[in-house]
Amino acid sequence: MKQLPKEYYTLLEELQALDFTILELNLYLDTHPGDKATVEQYNTLTGARKKVKKEFEKQFGPLTSFGYSYSPYPFHWKEAPWPWQV
Amino acid sequence: MWIYEKKLQYPVRVSTCNPKLAKLLIEQYGGADGELAAALRYLNQRYTIPDKVIGLLNDIGTEEFAHLEMIATMVYKLTKDATPDQLEAAGLDRHYVDHEKALHYHDAAGVPWTATYIQAKGDPIADIYEDIAAEEKARATYQWIINLSDDPDLNDGLRFLREREIIHSQRFREAAQILIEERNRKKIF
Numbered sequence: 001m002k003q004l005p006k007e008y009y010t011l012l013e014e015l016q017a018l019d020f021t022i023l024e025l026n027l028y029l030d031t032h033p034g035d036k037a038t039v040e041q042y043n044t045l046t047g048a049r050k051k052v053k054k055e056f057e058k059q060f061g062p063l064t065s066f067g068y069s070y071s072p073y074p075f076h077w078k079e080a081p082w083p084w085q086v
Numbered sequence: 087m088w089i090y091e092k093k094l095q096y097p098v099r100v101s102t103c104n105p106k107l108a109k110l111l112i113e114q115y116g117g118a119d120g121e122l123a124a125a126l127r128y129l130n131q132r133y134t135i136p137d138k139v140i141g142l143l144n145d146i147g148t149e150e151f152a153h154l155e156m157i158a159t160m161v162y163k164l165t166k167d168a169t170p171d172q173l174e175a176a177g178l179d180r181h182y183v184d185h186e187k188a189l190h191y192h193d194a195a196g197v198p199w200t201a202t203y204i205q206a207k208g209d210p211i212a213d214i215y216e217d218i219a220a221e222e223k224a225r226a227t228y229q230w231i232i233n234l235s236d237d238p239d240l241n242d243g244l245r246f247l248r249e250r251e252i253i254h255s256q257r258f259r260e261a262a263q264i265l266i267e268e269r270n271r272k273k274i275f
Contacts, residue, residue, distance in 0.1 A: 012093055019095070023149065027257050030141035031264060063092045083094045084159040 004060075004086060011056045018049045088148070095152040096246045099239035100163045105176035107240065108164035109194060110231055114247075115157045116191030116199040119223035125150035127204040127220060131213045134206070136268060139214070139261040146254050153247055158189055160240060210265045218258045225251035 061079030128147030
């Protein structure tokens with residue numbers, strides 16, 4: 001297991017918590033697309049998630065590849081630990 | 087297309103090396119009612135299910151892969167420090183001679199995963215009821231594993247997964263109602 005600063009786990013959990021709510025709203029909206037208030041909530045949290053992801057990646061490396069995150073040189077994809085290694 | 091994100095859906099922690107628990111947990115990896123079966127079932131059924139519930143099958147199917155990764159992480163962490171002797175004592179000697187500590191898609195009794203565990207009937211009601219049953223069976227399996235587990239850190243992750251089965255079951259029950267209403271509407275003509 002890699003030794004990681006406490007901040008890694010804090011930011012990761014923040015993202016996991018946001019994603020939990022986003023997922024729940026998403027599954028609900030799959031069968032209730034006309035619920036305006038929930039769509040607004042979904043979009044607000046999507047914005048919040050983008051910010052936390054950016055902050056996490058600045059410190060610990062890209063969370064996504066395939067063009068969904070920018071990479072510094074050299075290619076940084078393997079920098080952040082794999083989730084089963086933490 | 088799927089995009090991988092380098093994080094688990096929910097944190098996975100284990101208290102100690104415990105290959106015996108890993109041997110039980112693998113049921114949810116490659117067993118009949120496990121996460122692999124769930125993911126492959128929903129993502130395969132979605133092509134022919136009515137439009138109104140495609141999104142739900144697509145998104146729950148995708149979430150199942152996140153659960154599969156959590157189970158794999160649990161099994162990996164429970165076995166990574168085990169010696170061959172410890173694996174043998176836990177009844178994993180037959181797994182060890184074929185796979186060392188690598189994971190493999192089989193159930194707690196070592197039976198390899200097979201597509202005969204899942205169905206796609208092409209009948210929307212039949213398919214969605216299979217999906218509800220699948221979630222309930224997976225929920226029960228999580229409960230039986232929790233009953234046998236003495237690892238409080240692991241149980242935290244298992245309880246999260248058990249709750250997700252309940253949510254999915256409820257979402258699918260609602261989808262069943264939507265499909266029934268749609269079928270009844272069509273009968274008017």
